Amino acid sequence: MTQNNHTVLLVEDDHNDVLLIKRAFQKVKIANPIIVLNDGEQAISYLAGREPYIERPLPVLILLDLKLPRKSGHEVLEWLRQQQTLKRLPVVVLTASSESSDINRAYDLGANSYLVKPVTFGALVEMVKTLNLYWMILNKRAEVTND
Amino acid sequence: MKDEEKSKEQILKELIDLRRTVVADGAGDQLKREHSTAEEKYYNLFQSANDAIFIQDLNGTIIDVNNKLLALFGYDRSEIMSVRMADLVNAAEESKYRTALESLVKDGATVFEILLRRKNGESFPAEVSASTFPVNGEKVVQGTVRNISERKRAEEEFRKYRKHLEAFVAQRTDQLEAANKELESFAYSVSHDLRAPLRAMEGFASALLEDYAEKLDETGRDYANRVVSAAQHMDILIQDLLAYSRLSRSALKPNAVSLDSVLGEVMHQLSSDIQKRDAQIRVERPLPEVMGDHATLVQVLSNLLSNAIKFVEPGVKPKVNIRAETLSNKVRLWVEDAGIGIPPEYHARIFRIFERLQGMESYPGTGVGLAIVKKGLERMGGIAGVDSVPGKGSKFWVELRAKGF
Ligand SMILES: Nc1ncnc2c1ncn2[C@@H]1O[C@H](COP(=O)(O)OP(=O)(O)OP(=O)(O)O)[C@@H](O)[C@H]1O
Ligand SMILES: [Mg+2]
Numbered sequence: 001m002t003q004n005n006h007t008v009l010l011v012e013d014d015h016n017d018v019l020l021i022k023r024a025f026q027k028v029k030i031a032n033p034i035i036v037l038n039d040g041e042q043a044i045s046y047l048a049g050r051e052p053y054i055e056r057p058l059p060v061l062i063l064l065d066l067k068l069p070r071k072s073g074h075e076v077l078e079w080l081r082q083q084q085t086l087k088r089l090p091v092v093v094l095t096a097s098s099e100s101s102d103i104n105r106a107y108d109l110g111a112n113s114y115l116v117k118p119v120t121f122g123a124l125v126e127m128v129k130t131l132n133l134y135w136m137i138l139n140k141r142a143e144v145t146n147d
Numbered sequence: 148m149k150d151e152e153k154s155k156e157q158i159l160k161e162l163i164d165l166r167r168t169v170v171a172d173g174a175g176d177q178l179k180r181e182h183s184t185a186e187e188k189y190y191n192l193f194q195s196a197n198d199a200i201f202i203q204d205l206n207g208t209i210i211d212v213n214n215k216l217l218a219l220f221g222y223d224r225s226e227i228m229s230v231r232m233a234d235l236v237n238a239a240e241e242s243k244y245r246t247a248l249e250s251l252v253k254d255g256a257t258v259f260e261i262l263l264r265r266k267n268g269e270s271f272p273a274e275v276s277a278s279t280f281p282v283n284g285e286k287v288v289q290g291t292v293r294n295i296s297e298r299k300r301a302e303e304e305f306r307k308y309r310k311h312l313e314a315f316v317a318q319r320t321d322q323l324e325a326a327n328k329e330l331e332s333f334a335y336s337v338s339h340d341l342r343a344p345l346r347a348m349e350g351f352a353s354a355l356l357e358d359y360a361e362k363l364d365e366t367g368r369d370y371a372n373r374v375v376s377a378a379q380h381m382d383i384l385i386q387d388l389l390a391y392s393r394l395s396r397s398a399l400k401p402n403a404v405s406l407d408s409v410l411g412e413v414m415h416q417l418s419s420d421i422q423k424r425d426a427q428i429r430v431e432r433p434l435p436e437v438m439g440d441h442a443t444l445v446q447v448l449s450n451l452l453s454n455a456i457k458f459v460e461p462g463v464k465p466k467v468n469i470r471a472e473t474l475s476n477k478v479r480l481w482v483e484d485a486g487i488g489i490p491p492e493y494h495a496r497i498f499r500i501f502e503r504l505q506g507m508e509s510y511p512g513t514g515v516g517l518a519i520v521k522k523g524l525e526r527m528g529g530i531a532g533v534d535s536v537p538g539k540g541s542k543f544w545v546e547l548r549a550k551g552f
Contacts, residue, residue, distance in 0.1 A: 011343075014343050016344075016346065016347035016350070017342070017343065017346065017347075018349075020346065020347070020350040020351075023350075023354065067339055067340075095339075095343050096339040096340075096387075097339050098345060099334075117342075117346060118346075119342060119345055119346050119349055119378065119379060119382040120349055120350075120353070120379060121349060121350040121354070122353070122377075123355040124346075124350070
């Protein structure tokens with residue numbers, strides 16, 4: 001377990017989106033390391049500290065897509081909010097869906113914020129800038145230890 | 148009328164007396180000769196009636212029946228006098244018969260359905276209507292029997308048909324629900340999956356323009372720019388299409404909505420557009436309340452107003468007037484502009500999805516706006532239309548039920 005670290009966990013299966021989000025982080029000059037996981041099951045294994053993620057750093061923020069292989073973002077969220085202290089991790093849903101059923105469900109399951117991926121890269125850069133300012137700089141973190 | 152009834156009762160009484168004598172004497176045929184003319188007239192009526200008629204006492208003893216009744220049950224006249232009323236009833240329905248008799252004594256008249264029995268044991272459904280008459284201080288019953296086999300069969304057919312129909316409707320409803328679900332998941336994948344490659348197109352073309360601008364010549368940069376703007380246009384198209392499809396599948400429950408508050412929200416939504424174009428918008432307040440759905444009305448009005456400020460000659464400041472008109476139980480809201488106008492042959496067509504009259508360069512848009520207006524009104528039980536003269540401006544209107552109607 002590493003407290004007080006700066007890792008951002010990006011749970012995203014679309015490689016183009018991964019590349020664009022990473023590029024937006026560079027544009028905004030965010031130094032936080034990004035760890036990318038490609039499906040919901042990997043995300044749960046990582047957060048739970050199971051093989052092969054036993055030595056993983058806990059993230060400061062989780063960016064979670066909803067439509068993922070194996071386990072959906074909703075399922076990851078549901079699992080996370082049932083954990084002893086891991087449940088305190090802030091989760092920002094970052095997805096393409098603007099269906100109200102998806103939005104409501106995400107909040108019901110304990111999402112801290114819900115963002116829809118913008119189509120233009122310029123808008124994505126703006127979004128990442130705000131995300132950084134709010135969640136990584138202004139926001140006060142809770143204590144999170146391994147359960 | 149009263150006299151006639153009285154004489155009928157009188158005649159019946161005498162007839163019954165005669166009958167009793169006859170039954171007691173066993174001298175049936177002499178009877179007819181002893182009839183007076185009035186009695187004869189009544190007796191003929193009794194015999195030639197289209198219904199099967201019986202007369203009985205309260206103990207269930209038959210006093211007289213007509214020929215129709217004999218035919219219906221398959222008895223001879225000589226046999227019927229030794230039959231009791233209860234013998235004419237299907238054994239399983241005896242208690243029903245007794246209950247009917249009881250209510251007959253109590254109320255003086257009754258109509259009931261019952262299974263009756265022919266001489267050959269065959270059963271048939273019948274409707275019996277009976278009433279009591281006082282004769283010589285004691286009550287007798289006169290009733291008609293109607294064979295309702297046909298009606299029962301028709302009712303049964305109808306019941307079967309209705310059941311079939313119900314099953315059919317239920318099945319269709321299931322199918323429709325399934326289709327609706329499918330449409331929903333289609334819309335979901337449209338919003339989710341179709342936009343993903345768009346993000347990539349736009350994002351990487353932008354990356355080319357930013358990181359490799361020097362390595363591209365003018366034409367190369369133009370091409371990359373075209374990729375960016377095409378992707379952006381397709382994104383708007385998908386969003387509009389989604390808004391339209393969401394409107395088609397969401398159930399709306401109309402309630403009282405203030406058009407003033409709807410318009411307030413719309414003006415807020417379009418404020419930057421209104422400022423950019425320096426549009427002059429006049430609203431004849433107060434606007435009334437209508438029966439509708441708030442969010443849908445915002446969508447509708449936002450499309451009408453954005454059209455009104457968009458479709459003007461280049462360089463002209465848009466001028467829009469918004470007013471409402473109450474016609475008994477309906478409210479008609481007008482959005483009137485002084486823009487380019489619409490030739491009459493296109494007035495119906497522009498409400499269809501993707502129908503546009505101008506090129507993308509002069510007036511950008513996807514052609515979904517008015518389709519949303521039309522669909523939205525349909526969903527709220529209203530209508531929409533337009534009055535327009537080319538060059539003189541357009542007056543779009545929507546009509547909904549007034550509040551409380
Ligand atoms: N107020 C108006 N004055 C003149 N023409 C109009 C007006 N409103 C609509 N039209 C014509 O009807 C067409 C269809 O309108 P609609 O709102 O459906 O599409 P759009 O405005 O072109 O695109 P969108 O609303 O989807 O962005 C327009 O392209 C235009 O030709
Ligand atoms: Mg429009």
